[in-house]
Amino acid sequence: MRTYLNNIYMALSTIMIGMKVTFKHLFEPAVTIQYPDVKPQLPSRERNRLYVNMDDCIGCDQCARACPVNCIKIETVKSLPDEDLGQTSNGKRKALWVTTFDIDIAKCCFCELCVFPCPTDCIYMTDVYEFSEFERENLIYDFVTLTDSERKEKKDNYEKMMAEKAAKEEAELKAKEQASKDKPEEKK
């Protein structure tokens, strides 16, 4: 009988305690952030979408090698000796035309490993985190500032230069051979 009454008392009193708690919370300000209207304050070291500042990129390929999921694809073309590509913001001389700099952000795992090896600090995480797309292809970001024709031109230039160089070398080689052919004759 004693436990019976005690049970009733316990049931009613604990329900009252619980209801008091929920009633208090009824008037507490909500913690909800109305997301698309109000954006939450991001932490200072947040990791979101990658961005590459192509003005500073020297095409060293270190970020692509650091990437654990191989989402960065870089192709470079050497510049002609008479071309001046300018300097990066921290004083490094640029020597390569970057003809391809694709980041497949769908593959990116936001590990930030590509950011640290960059000698010019040109690849970094931005605070943009809303970049959904309807087509998967749209998630491959192309950062190269050159137009398609320019890229082709650079490649052609390089090839032409290489071809010229090769031709020159061949000519030199031939000349050398000729010379070495001639010399012994002279000695003879």
Added chain:
Amino acid sequence: MIYEFLSNITGSEILGAIISAFLPLFLFILPFALIAVLLERKVSAHMQDRLGPMRVGYHGILQTVADILKLIQKEDITADANDKTLFNLAPILVFAGSYAVFAAIPFSSSYLGSNINLGLFFIIGISGIVVAGILMAGWASNNKYTLLGAMRSAAQLISYEIPTIMIVVTILMVTGTLNLKEITELQSGYFWNWLIFGGNVTGIAKYLLIPFMIVGFVIIYISTLAEVNRTPFDIPEAESELVSGYHTEYSGMKFAMFFLAEYANMFAVSAIVVLLFFGGYHSPFGYLGNTFGITWLIPIEQLLWFTFKGVGFVLVQMWLRWTLPRLRVDQLMAVCWKYLIPIAFVNLLIVGLITLL
């Protein structure tokens, strides 16, 4: 009441009957369900320090309208293995059962579907159809979760009908009538004439009645809470274990009918508690219509008071829902058979003795 009035106006009994049958649906149940669904979501959200629906209209006021539009558009899925006839019949039966209750509830002194002498008893009796409808839904869905939910629901409803009827009998002893309008009229005047404060019984008996009336109120509130399958007694539609009980397989408008029936039931149950213990449609402080001498204002005020009290108890139901966890089946039965029924019996005896004084 309203039926006689309408048949006088339209001059046809049939037309009057049809109009009076549809009135509570359009005047009351649909608007109430619209508001209550939103209220439920808002109350639950704020109790958990959330905001709830916010995007449709100002602070999500039109959320339920949007939901209904969505439900109307939805495909009405009937699975292959379902028992088609019973599957389609069940929501109608459940809704009819919970809707029939509103025929006997006096919303105000001049609005009452039918002035039945056994109104209170009728309300309890007609809810029996709901049990059959739930069993039908559970069986016709041909799904183990729905069948389990239906079984639990029926077992629970039948068990908890007993304490409800006991308290109704207790009230019958004090009032001497089962006519809901007469019970309400007995509680007219100020709030100390409400049955929870001993009714209009005179002398020492009134003060002796108060504690037992409070006990009766607590018991009937708990047992009616169980009858409408609300938390903490929501094992029939336990989302986490039974998906959602007997209406798992339903979609579109059929699901909406179950939903509507559930919210209609919630209000009906609160209305019973209000009618039995809290003076029905009577105002606790007298009427503005009386002070200004405008007689037509009084019924409107009464309707407002009734709605206010009813919605108040619905709010308490929601409050309890977001406070308490779900009971286990054995605990559920223990609460009913070991606690509520014996206490209700003792209460019945004591109230009977007091009314003899």
Added chain:
Amino acid sequence: MTVYDIIFYLFALITIGSAFFVVTLRNIVYSAFFLLFTLFGIAGLYVLLSADFIAIVQLVVYVGGILVLLLFGVMLTHKITNVQIKTGTLQIIPSAVAVLVLAFALIKIFLTTNWKTMELVSQNSSAQGLGVLLINQYSVVFELLGILLLIALIGAASMARR
């Protein structure tokens, strides 16, 4: 033909029609659910006879209680839908004789009884009269029925404990 008549025939149709299906359908669950409509129709007929108390008791006890228990029993039975129910005609001659005799007796009673007809009175409520009768005139029967139910309850409890 008044509204009263229409409602009467409606309820009579519900009762008889669903009773027919209860007997003839092969699926037990369907039969059980049709029994619901039969019992409901009977409750409606009681209301029309201004026996409001009996009508509501019919709802509470039969629809709310017995029928649900029946459904429980039917649904918990293993493989209900596959059960072969024998509805074939086995004993044609004895059953026909029995039915004919019974029908004859019923029709005879129906025709020869001196039925008392009275004006339709809208009775206030039958509950009070019933209560007074049960407590005064038929109190012994009432109590005996109570004892019978108690015995049944105790029996059920003791069987369940075994």
